[in-house]
Amino acid sequence: MTAASIKRGNDSRVLSVLMLNPAFSGGGYMHGLCNALADAGCYVELHTGPHYVRTSRSWKRIAYHPRIRFYRHTQLRSYETRGPVRLFWRGLRLVGHLWSMTRVLAAVRRFDVVHIHFLSIPRLDLWWLRAIARHVPTVCTVHNLYPHDFSNLETTHRIFQRIYAVPHVLVAHTDHTVEGLVQKFHVPPEKIAKIAFGNANHLRDQRGVPTPAEAGLDLAGPPIIMMFGDLRHNKGVDVLLRAAALLRDNDVSFRVLIAGAPSVDPRPYLELAHALRLGGNVEFRLAYVDEAAVTTYFRAATIMALPYRTIDQSLVAISAMSLGRALVATRIAGLEETIGQAQAGLLVPVDDPQATADAIKRLLTDEALRRRCEANGRRFADAALAWEPIAARTIDLYRKCIARHQQSGDGSP
Numbered sequence: 001m002t003a004a005s006i007k008r009g010n011d012s013r014v015l016s017v018l019m020l021n022p023a024f025s026g027g028g029y030m031h032g033l034c035n036a037l038a039d040a041g042c043y044v045e046l047h048t049g050p051h052y053v054r055t056s057r058s059w060k061r062i063a064y065h066p067r068i069r070f071y072r073h074t075q076l077r078s079y080e081t082r083g084p085v086r087l088f089w090r091g092l093r094l095v096g097h098l099w100s101m102t103r104v105l106a107a108v109r110r111f112d113v114v115h116i117h118f119l120s121i122p123r124l125d126l127w128w129l130r131a132i133a134r135h136v137p138t139v140c141t142v143h144n145l146y147p148h149d150f151s152n153l154e155t156t157h158r159i160f161q162r163i164y165a166v167p168h169v170l171v172a173h174t175d176h177t178v179e180g181l182v183q184k185f186h187v188p189p190e191k192i193a194k195i196a197f198g199n200a201n202h203l204r205d206q207r208g209v210p211t212p213a214e215a216g217l218d219l220a221g222p223p224i225i226m227m228f229g230d231l232r233h234n235k236g237v238d239v240l241l242r243a244a245a246l247l248r249d250n251d252v253s254f255r256v257l258i259a260g261a262p263s264v265d266p267r268p269y270l271e272l273a274h275a276l277r278l279g280g281n282v283e284f285r286l287a288y289v290d291e292a293a294v295t296t297y298f299r300a301a302t303i304m305a306l307p308y309r310t311i312d313q314s315l316v317a318i319s320a321m322s323l324g325r326a327l328v329a330t331r332i333a334g335l336e337e338t339i340g341q342a343q344a345g346l347l348v349p350v351d352d353p354q355a356t357a358d359a360i361k362r363l364l365t366d367e368a369l370r371r372r373c374e375a376n377g378r379r380f381a382d383a384a385l386a387w388e389p390i391a392a393r394t395i396d397l398y399r400k401c402i403a404r405h406q407q408s409g410d411g412s413p
Contacts (some may be wrong), residue, residue: 001217014040014042014395015041015043015113015115015395015398015399016042016043016044016045016110016112016113017037017042017043017044017045017105017111017112017114017211017398018045018047018107018108018110018111018113018114018115019033019034019044019045019046019047019048019064019115019117020047020104020114020115020116020117021046021047021048021116021117021118022047022048022049022069022070022071022097022100022118022119022120023048023049023051023070023071023118023120024048024049024052024055025117025118025143026117026118026143026315027051027052027055027056027291028200028202028203028315028318028319029197029198029200029315029318030046030048030117031059031062032198032199032200032201032202032387033058033198033387033390033391033394034046034063034064035061035062035063035064035202035387036114036198036387036388036390036391036394036396037064037391037394038063038064039063039388040064040388040391040392040395042395043065044063044064044065044316045064045065045066045067045068045111045151045211046064046065046066046067047065047067047069047104048067048068048069048070049068049070049071049072050068050071050072051071052068053068054290054291055291056291057207057208057290057291057292058206058207058208058290058291058292059202059206059207059291060205060206060207062213063302064338065352067242069100069103069104070096070097070100070120071096071097071100072096073092073096074080075393084214092098094121097120097124098124101124101125101128104116104128104132105128105131105132105135106134108132108135109135109136110327111136112136112137112398112402113136113137113138113139113398113401113402114132114136114137114138114139115138115139115140115141115398116129116132116138116139116141116167117140117141117143118139119163122147122156122159122160122163123159126159126162126163126166127400129163129166129167130166130188133166133167133168136405137168137398137401137402137404137405138166138167138169138215138401138405139167139168139169139170139171139397139398139401140163140164140166140167140169140170140171141170141171141172141314142164142170142171142172142177142181142312143171143173143183143312144177144311144312144313145160145177145181145184145312146160146310147265148210148232148234149322155186157184157185160185161185161186162391164181164185165187168191168405168408169191169192169193169397169400169401169404170187170191170192170193170194170195171193171195171397172192172194172195172312173194173195173196173197173312173313173334174194174197174312174313174333174334174337174338175194175337176312176332176333176334177312177313177333177334178192178194180312180409186373193348193393195390195393195394196317196384196385197313197318197334197338197385197392198318198332198385198387199318199321199322199381199382199385199386199387200315200323200381201305201322201381201382202317202320203294203295203298203319203322203323204322204323206291206292206295207292208292209292209293209295209296210292210296211296212296212299212300214296214351214368215293215296215297215300217296217297217300219300222253222254222255223253223254223255223299223302223303223364224254224255224256224257224258224300224302224303224358225240225244225255225256225301225302225304225328226256226257226258226259226297226298226301226303226304226305226307227240227257227258227259227304227305227306227307228259228260228261228289228294228297228298228301228304228316228364229258229259229260229315229316230260230261230262231258231260231261231262231263231264231266231269231286232263232264233264233306233309234309234310234311235306235307235308235309236307236308236309236330236350236351237258237269238268238269238272238352238355239307239351239352239356240256240258240305240307241256241269241272241278241282242272242276242353243307243353243354243356243360244247244256244276244278244281244282244357245276245277245278245353245359246353246354246357247357247360247361248278248281249360250357252360252361252364253364254281254360254364255281255282256278256281256282256283256284256305257282257283257285257301258282258283258284258285258286259285259289259296259297259299260285260286260287260288260289261286261287261288262286266284268288269284270284270378284317295323296318298319298320298323298325299323299325301325302326302363302364302370303325303326303327303328303345303360303363303364303370304317304320304325304326304327304328304329304345305327305328305329305356305360306327306328306329306335306393307329307330307348307350307356308329308330308332308335308350308351309330309332309351310332310390311332311333311334311335312332312334313333313334313335313338314329314332314334314335317329317334317335317338317339318338318381318385319322320344320377321338321339321342321344321377321378321381321385322377322378322381322382322385323378324374324375324377324378325374325377326344326345326363326370326373326374326377327339327340327344327345327346327377328345328346328348328356328359328360328363329345329346329347329348330347330348330349330350331347331349331350332350333349335347338380339377340385341380342376342377342379342380342381343372343373343376343380344358344373344374344376344377344380345363345373345377346362346363346373347359379404
């Protein structure tokens with residue numbers, strides 16, 4: 001099949017792609033993929049929300065076309081406010097979401113492919129997804145089989161089983177996700193494409209990166225064990241805190257830094273840290289970390305800790321490897337697959353504070369091992385997670401998706 005061609009102004013491109021990510025979740029990944037596709041000759045529009053503007057200020061090169069189509073006046077307010085005021089802004093955000101999806105549906109025919117990431121309101125977005133797939137070839141990347149911290153497995157499973165049946169092609173990053181789609185959701189294997197989660201090398205070269213002192217990071221003290229990103233129950237914060245207590249009792253010199261905005265009530269974790277008498281060893285920075293400061297935080301860490309209970313793939317893990325940081329992580333899903341292949345750290349069982357403490361202590365005390373893990377991770381990110389071949393595979397997938405859509409006649413998957 002010959003690739004569809006389009007013309008935008010003076011740009012003659014191979015394929016026109018609409019990237020749909022309303023909340024701009026997984027920002028570093030989205031930026032890398034959109035840039036790589038644009039570099040390969042595609043015309044790429046990213047339809048997203050104002051969180052993109054906040055995140056992208058430090059990026060030096062943007063080859064695609066971002067469009068703020070969602071939550072223009074409500075997204076950041078719904079993040080930053082609390083109580084009844086937050087509920088008010090979330091209500092307005094819901095109304096805006098419905099209007100924005102209507103506009104997306106009106107625009108999809110301008111594109112050769114729609115590529116969807118991170119549906120914001122799955123119950124509602126299922127209907128829009130069906131409408132979009134009737135009109136244009138549709139790809140959906142399954143970053144996680146289920147949303148983070150979902151509340152009702154049976155209901156959530158039914159919703160996502162319907163969602164995964166709609167797109168013409170699903171993209172998965174790990175064998176674990178492919179297996180889950182086939183066995184749990186009964187997706188035909190031929191409908192799934194495994195494409196790696198690309199590196200976060202853009203973090204190595206950003207504008208306005210603060211110094212450690214400007215970020216309030218003291219590098220003169222004990223080594224830092226860092227947990228980074230939105231605070232969620234699935235991340236095993238309690239496991240890391242109990243491991244920290246074991247390290248302290250074994251006279252290991254360390255500091256634990258837990259940095260990121262809370263997506264759940266942080267009080268149980270603060271209370272656990274107090275009960276374990278970790279005041280001098282653990283610091284919570286429960287606030288959004290600006291993208292320009294992410295590199296500073298990662299480089300300040302001696303070890304990155306990811307004692308997750310559930311995850312398919314982790315942008316934190318990929319970023320740590322891209323920046324050459326050793327990891328201690330649980331032996332699950334994408335963490336085991338990626339970190340294990342890269343030999344970028346030590347893997348431990350889920351919910352095992354003792355094994356977590358032992359692995360952290362080993363990396364802290366064996367500098368040669370830690371340096372090997374750092375070098376291995378960076379080398380793996382540069383080679384196995386390079387964006388150019390990922391873009392080539394993605395474009396090939398788009399072409400197959402277009403062919404499948406044309407063969408179906410009515411646009412059904």
